[in-house]
Amino acid sequence: MSRKSLILVTALPLALTACGDKPYDPRGVDHDETLLSVSATGESEVRPDEAFFQVGINSWSNSAGKASAANTVDIEKVVAALTAAGVPEKDIQTRTVGIQKLDWGPKKGQFQASNVVAVTVRDIDKAGAAVTAATEAGANVLSGPDLRISDSEKAANAAYGEAFKAAKARAQAYADAADMEISRTLSIRDGGGGQGNRYIPGAPPPPVAAIQTSNDMAMPEQGGGRIMPGQTTSRVSVQVDFALRPK
Numbered sequence: 001m002s003r004k005s006l007i008l009v010t011a012l013p014l015a016l017t018a019c020g021d022k023p024y025d026p027r028g029v030d031h032d033e034t035l036l037s038v039s040a041t042g043e044s045e046v047r048p049d050e051a052f053f054q055v056g057i058n059s060w061s062n063s064a065g066k067a068s069a070a071n072t073v074d075i076e077k078v079v080a081a082l083t084a085a086g087v088p089e090k091d092i093q094t095r096t097v098g099i100q101k102l103d104w105g106p107k108k109g110q111f112q113a114s115n116v117v118a119v120t121v122r123d124i125d126k127a128g129a130a131v132t133a134a135t136e137a138g139a140n141v142l143s144g145p146d147l148r149i150s151d152s153e154k155a156a157n158a159a160y161g162e163a164f165k166a167a168k169a170r171a172q173a174y175a176d177a178a179d180m181e182i183s184r185t186l187s188i189r190d191g192g193g194g195q196g197n198r199y200i201p202g203a204p205p206p207p208v209a210a211i212q213t214s215n216d217m218a219m220p221e222q223g224g225g226r227i228m229p230g231q232t233t234s235r236v237s238v239q240v241d242f243a244l245r246p247k
Helices: 002-020 064-084 124-136 152-177
Strands: 034-046 050-061 092-101 111-121 141-148 180-195 198-200 232-246
Touching (some): 034 180, 050 064, 050 124, 064 124, 111 124, 152 232
Antiparallel strands (some): 180 198
16 A cells, blocks of 8 residues: 555656646647748849750661761761861760651652761850851751750759748748747748759659740751850749747
8 A cells, every 4th residue: 555655656746747748749839939831932043154956967868878878978077067166076975876768758768867966065155156067067957056054053052042031031021020030940841943944853742833944946957156145044942931939
């Protein structure tokens, strides 16, 4: 009997302590805080500094061997013109090589040999000259150029910084209106976004569709011309949870 009484007396302070503990809130806020979730977007603009395009040769002949031989000679002329225009061989990559017999059109029955290379011009001011050089060398296949940012991550990070600043400013507006103050930042979720024609994935599925635009420009077969890089916009979104407390 005395042993049972001793156990009850010993356990009582423990029970009182447990009752005094603050209940756990999975949202991360304390009992005197208010959760505020804010979504915001941020943008940064950067001048593209690279150009990417594809250029090649289609050759036709009554025999597969002749079409292939002519194609090999012609694509070598195009590659030589590109290197003379300042494009190193490491920035010229074969994309497609093939030969087929045509079963339709004005060249029905002939063989068509194709060779297309991808070209990266790392000095965008020389991109127009590279396109012109390739077409003047006889290229009859051309797509692009696609204007790019070499350090795309740096441009995206600048936009994310702006997005968080916007989220915090919005949270401050809520706090001022409610006569409260921002206690701390609980979580930051990456919503992804877009950078020109490049999709930037977020950590969770993006809350809104990424805005994408195309920098591709239709170019005439006979030459390139002046390329105006303009500005590429990086646009991203974040969702931030803040804890507010009374002033």
